[in-house]
Amino acid sequence: MNLAVPLSSQLINLFASVILLLAFAMLAQRRVLALINLFALQGLTLALSTLVVAVTTGQTHLYWSAGLTLVLKALLLPWILHRLVRRLEVKGDVESLIKVPTTMLVGIALVIIAFNVALPISQLSNTISRGTLGIALATVMLAFLMMITRSKAIPQVVGFLAMENGLFLAATSATYGMPMVVELGIALDVLVGAIILGVFFFQIREQFDSLDIRHLEKLKER
C-alpha cells in the first residue's frame, strides 16, 4: 500500500483527477453557458494544482504561472467567452456530430490509450507530480475529441482552450513547468487567439447567418 505518499502528492493527484472529471463533464455537456462555466472551473483547479506544486517545490516561477492561470483561464477567458455568447445571442443546445454516449465511450478508450502511452514516459521523470502526466495527456486528447465532435464554433474554441489546459498540466507535472518566457508567450498566444477567434465568429455569422463550422467546408461561392 502507498502509505508513504506525501500529502502534497495526494493533493496534486486529486486536483489532476478533478481536471479529468471536468474534461469528461465538458464532453457530455450540451449547453454552451454551462460548458464555459465548466471550463472556468477547470482553469481554477489547474491554478490550485500548480499552486500546490509551487508550494511543495519552492519554485518561484510556478507561483507566477499559477497566478497567471487563475487570472487568464479562470476569470478573463470565461468572461470574454460569456460576453461573446451574449453578443452573438447563441442560445440552446450544442449540436454534436456523434451522440454523447458514443463520444463518452470513445473518451474512455482515449483515456486508456493516454495512460498507457504516458506510463513509460512518466517513469523517466522524477518530479513529485509525475503520475499526473497520463491525466494531462488524456485531458489533451479529450479536448481534441471535443473539437472534432462539435460543429458549432464556440464549443470548438472552448475545446482548444481546454487542450491548452491539458498541455499546461503536462508541463507542470513532467518538468515543473516551462521557462517563464515560454509560459508568458503561450498565455499571450491563447489570449490573442481567443480574441481573434471572437472576431472570426462575427465574420462567420455575417457570412453564413450561423455559427456552424460545417459551412466553412464548402469553398465555392454560392
Place this chain on the structure above:
Amino acid sequence: MNVFGFLGQMFAIALALLLAPLLTGWVNQCRAWLQNRSAPPLLQPYYMLHKLFLKDVVLAHGASPLFRFAPFVVFGCMVLACAIIPTLSTDLPLAPAADTIALVGVFGLARIFIALAAMDVGTSFGTLGGRREMLIGFLAEPALLMVIFTTAMISQSTSVATIVETLAHRDFIIYPSLAFAGIAFTFVSFAENARVPVDNPATHLELTMIHEAMILEYSGRHLALIEWAASLKLYAYSCLGLALFFPWGIAEGDSFLGLLLAIPVLAIKLAIGGALLAGIETINAKVRIFRAPEFLGTAFLFAVLGLLVRLLLEGRV
C-alpha cells in the same frame, strides 16, 4: 465470533428495521419543505405500515403462489443486505456470509422477484413496470460492481467490513479514484431507489412510473412488506454509500463505547444525506425513460474512470 459481536449484529438489524421508514419520512419531509408544500409528519411511513398490516389482502384472480411469495423474498433480501453492510461496527458475525459482489447479487435477486411478481398477474402496467425495472437494473448493476471493484482494489478485499476498516481506521489518504466512484455510486443509487432523475417515487398516476407500476396489484400486508423493503433498500444504499465514502465514526472491533458513539454519528450522517437527496431530487427534472440508459451509462463510465485512475495514480508506489 463472540456474544458481543452477535448482539451488535442483532442490534444493527433491529436498528435498520426501525430507522428505515424514518429515513423515508425524513426525505419526504425535506422534499415537501423544499417544494413549498406542507410536509407530512415525520412518522407517516410508520402510520402507513401500521394501516397496511391491519388491512386484508386482495388477490387478483390469476395470481400464482409466486405473487404471494415475492414480498417475503424481497423483504428478506433487504434485511440481509442491511445485515452485511456495516452501519455501526465493522465486527459483524454475518459479514462472511456475503461479500460486496454477493451483496449486488442479493439486490439483483430482490429485483428479479419483484419484476416476476409484477408480470405474474398479467396486467399491462405490471409488465411494463417489470420490463423497465430490468432495463434499469441491467444498466445499474455493472456500474455498481465497478464502484465496488474500485474500493476493493484499495483495500484488497471484497468484504464490506474489511473495506470500511481499511478506509476508516488506517492513515488518512486522499484517494482520487474514490471521487469518481462516489459520483458513480450517487448516480446508481438514484436509479436503484426509484428517485427523481430516473423515476418519481411520489406518484401512482404517471405513465412513466417504474417502481409504482410494479406494485400496483399489491395490497394489505404484502404492500406493507414491499413498502418496508423499499425503505430498507434506501437505508441500505445510504449506509453503503456512507460506509464506502464517509466511513469515519463506524466503530472498529468490539468496543462498547465506540458502538454507542457510532449511533448518533450514523443518525447525523443519514439526516444530512437524506436532506441532500431531497435537495438533488428537487433541483432535477425527471428524465425521459430513454435518457435513463445515458444517465446510467455515464455512471458506468465514471466508475471505469475511477478504476483507471486507481491503476495509474495510486497503483505503483
